[in-house]
Amino acid sequence: MERSSDILKIKLEQADRELYQKYAPLLVVNPDLNRKLVSFQGNKHESESRWCKYKEGFSSTLVRYIFDNTGIQSGRVLDPFSGSGTTLFTACDRGIDSVGIELLPSSAEMIEVRQFLRTSHREEITKKLRDFKNSRIWEQSGDRISFHYLKITQNAFPVETKQALERYLYEISVLSDRNLSRVLRFVLLCILESISYTRKDGQYLRWDWRSGRNVRKTKFDKGKILGFTEAIDRKIEEIYSDLLEKNGRSFADEIEAYKPGNLQLLKGSCLDIFPALESSSFDGLVTSPPYCNRYDYTRTYALELNLLGLGEEDIKNLRQTMLSCTVENREKENLNHKNSEYERAILSWQSHPLLNLIFEYLEQCREEKKLNNTGIPRMVQNYFKEMVMIIFTAFRILKQNAPFVMVNDNVRYQGVHIPVDLILSDFAKDAGLEIEKIWVLPRGKGNSSQQMGRHGREEIRKSVYVWRKLAIQE
Ligand SMILES: C[S@@+](CC[C@H](N)C(=O)[O-])C[C@H]1O[C@@H](n2cnc3c(N)ncnc32)[C@H](O)[C@@H]1O
Structure with missing residues (x-):
């Protein structure tokens, strides 16, 4: 029986409230965090970080805060979405080794040349x-x-x-x-x-x-x-x-006093590189993936990619390899066949009740011609499908007691709030991680002007999730 999008929306909002209730004790508004810290603003005047204006980055002050508050003091940390390398360089300055993965050639160049210098x-x-x-x-x-x-x-x-x-x-x-x-x-x-x-x-x-x-x-x-x-x-x-x-x-x-950690950059897609990473080999993972917000790095960094010699086709291909977060991203083929870890991850993604309702709702809106872009349902589906794979692999490659910290924004499509933080936390639980806390920024952000006009202003949660691979009790 077909259900109209309005009925689905009511069901979905109810499911969203229930998920929120489940996580309420772990959602902690953290007055230490503000938007400046969680964005590039905090890096604007910071030595070295100020060289490249990387607006999608977070600040090194935030990374230091995360290290101090989650117990990352030594060993080796990973950032699979390195961007301008904030996690990597901040780790190095603390004498911690770091491994980064980055796909966008202009970002990889920023990291490599900075490291050379x-x-x-x-x-x-x-x-x-x-x-x-x-x-x-x-x-x-x-x-x-x-x-x-x-x-x-x-x-x-x-x-x-x-x-x-x-x-x-x-x-x-x-x-x-x-x-x-x-x-x-x-x-x-x-x-x-x-x-x-x-x-x-x-x-x-x-x-x-x-x-x-x-x-x-x-x-x-x-x-x-x-x-x-x-x-x-x-x-x-x-x-x-x-x-x-x-x-x-x-x-x-x-x-004399400066003993930096080593930095290693792996160029390519973390979805391709992850299966080959060694189990239990990282003491922490600190990252911020692209958000599910339609931001297109291949467009915003087009000038830089142009300078590095990429042509039209290269850029199109690159867009398809990036984590799905634009309406143009098609499903990445063969990812689930890469290993059993990804297959298990897919099961978690397929069986998430709220996510299924979200997919159903967006599909229904598409059929009712309510969406301003028909690629939105596919983008949301693939975003979560790829993120679940990252989370399941992260569990395997982290050492016991190692934290996994992620900065991400929730989003809203067609008047419906998508609690990215809570859905990904459900995936993390399925993978075996403990949800220690979800720091919420005191002030979230408004939604897009289009959404605001149609559906009213509602703050969207901006959060920093702290998950941990707990030690196995003997
Ligand atoms: C939010 S930014 C990270 C910013 C970083 N925290 C910083 O402070 O500079 C996300 C990064 O993920 C990269 N990215 C997107 N898809 C990727 C993929 N499949 N594999 C590796 N990196 C990817 C983007 O190029 C972008 O640089």
Whole structure:
């Protein structure tokens, strides 16, 4: 018998309340946490972290807080969605080894070059950077390497900026010191947004009206667009001072006391890499996956991917490999056949009562043509299907007593709240993890303006989950 979406919605809200009741004692509003800490805002002025504006990141202060409050003090931590590497570098600074997995080439490049800079001879590399900066060689006439736009990056730079960029690309390509050349390309990677007509805006790149592209009724003005040389100068100076100073003191004076942990980055999808990771080999997992919110990293980082040489097809393929969180993601084939762990995980995903109601409701809304995008049901399904696989593997690869900490947002589609934190916690329980607590930020976030208009304002929980693989009692 077919049920209309309205009836399903009532059932679903009831099931949501019941799940909430089940977890109520573990949901702890934590006044120590705020949105600044849980977002990139907290990293904006932090040494090194400020080099790349990685808006989807969390702050190193949050990672230190997590380490202190969940007992991660030594050993090796994992972040399967490393992003700009906040967990990895914060661990290293505490003398803890870290392993990161990251799929987006621009993020992987940020991590690798930053790690190179931290471990190289700092006086030497900073001197080379400054010398290059002071030469201003890209301002002189000479050969260029063309920057071929992609469709989504077409005319992203003012004409004179593009010319300077192409001169710069040529000059760094002929340097005999290949490491220096890579670092200088990294400098460029870090400033692309600031010299362009674009602004990263979650789902898309936003275009300034001066680009003459996508001009809408409400003109978007991003404010000052930096000139090429000014941006390069500033970035090199920033890197220079961050590399030579630590905690306000010269790095050379600090070096005796500084014993960083090792950092290893595995490039690729964690869904592919996970099955090969050794059992009981990590002392903690601290991460923040993409949220189930339609944000498309391959679009927001299109300029950076363009610079790294990815073409249209590469980007399309990359989008499909990313954790499903956009309406364009199709089901990833053959994932469940990778190992028995994934098969068990799928059972947990298939048998979750609230999730099944959510799928049914969204499908029904799609049939009733109520959804603003028909890809939403598939995205939500696949998001949870992939996350359950991550959670089940995490249980196996964590050591006993090791915590699994995840930052994530709940979401809302078609007027219905999806308690991502509680559903994933149910998966974690099925996998064998203990749900120690779910820290909730004192202030959640509103939903999208579209949703607000139609369904009213309701705060969406933003949480940090603390799960643990408990020691087996003898
Ligand atoms: C929320 S961000 C992580 C930010 C990070 N905590 C930081 O502070 O910079 C999520 C990251 O997951 C990456 N990602 C998405 N799908 C992935 C996959 N299948 N495997 C590995 N990384 C993936 C994205 O590229 C993005 O960098």
